[in-house]
Amino acid sequence: MCIPEPKTIWWDEGLWLIDQTQLPLKLVPLKIESIRQLVAAIKSLSVRGAPALGAAGAYSIALAAERSHATNAFDMIAELEMAADMIRNSRPTAINLSWGVDRALQAARGGESTEEIREAALRSAEGIAEEDIRVNRAIGKNGAKLLEDGDTILTHCNAGRLACVGWGTALGVVRSAVEAGKKIEVYACETRPLHQGSRLTAWELAEDKIPVTLICESMSGSLMRRGKIDKVIVGADRITRDVVFNKIGTYNHAVLAKHHKIPFYVAAPLSTFDRIYGEEDITIEERDPEEICTLAGVRLAPLGINVYNPAFDATPLELVSALITEKGVFRPPLMPPV
């Protein structure tokens, strides 16, 4: 089975992305004209998922350079640094966002004229985008060896091609296993409150004709108890020395998987590893209460109710059976080399 590879974010005389807020009803490209618009697109999750945010971060520097009216390299770099700060601060948890920004900014700093800076920033961003697909293919290949023909996988949120430039991390593993001829089925958790599972994962897998069944996340324990799940595979927003940060609800699945002796795998590129900080140093993004209080414009909760709406949770590494990376599979406490 050969699966096509459309991109989530790309440059074509300007920056484009698939507007993920429109899925699954509409697959529409969105042209990004300014850093302010890109910040809004990141905050509203038009572009989301750690590796896609990495590419968005890098392209933000190319965009800022393209839009700059600076007449000398010094002023242009100062403008790029301001854009970089705005982008880095737009979502705090996924490490790839600042990783992409910093890589492109570093490349831009090597330019001696405004033209060289523009070229270097765009070259760096295009390189990161291409590298993302190569890396995800390698993650897929490494992870596919852990899946057996006939396996049923549980996944949470969307760690598919929409969360990356292409192919996907957790869903990349599924895709690679299917490409290798294995029959794999997936349970996709809807992923409250923003439904990346039902809107994106279910859509992606259905597009690829990979059998997918949508569930609410509260159903995973019951399915595990009944022997319906062989493995759990999720992506990650940041992996520190002690925990995996991923979409809120991931920790629940990890605890349940441990209890039911089901392997719990995390698939992520090396760019998602944070070699400096630990759990206590990382800010978990808290989002607008309205995301929980309303659904498609319908009010689901009393006005003024207290709400707790973190976007991510932390899963201790002792609950993780293996980290699947482009450099191989690592069983914690073993970590991939820098």
Ligand SMILES: CSC[C@@H](O)[C@@H](O)C(=O)COP(=O)(O)O
């Ligand atoms: C390969 S994507 C890994 C993670 O970024 C993904 O699982 C996730 O939690 C995304 O959250 P989101 O809030 O949609 O950006």
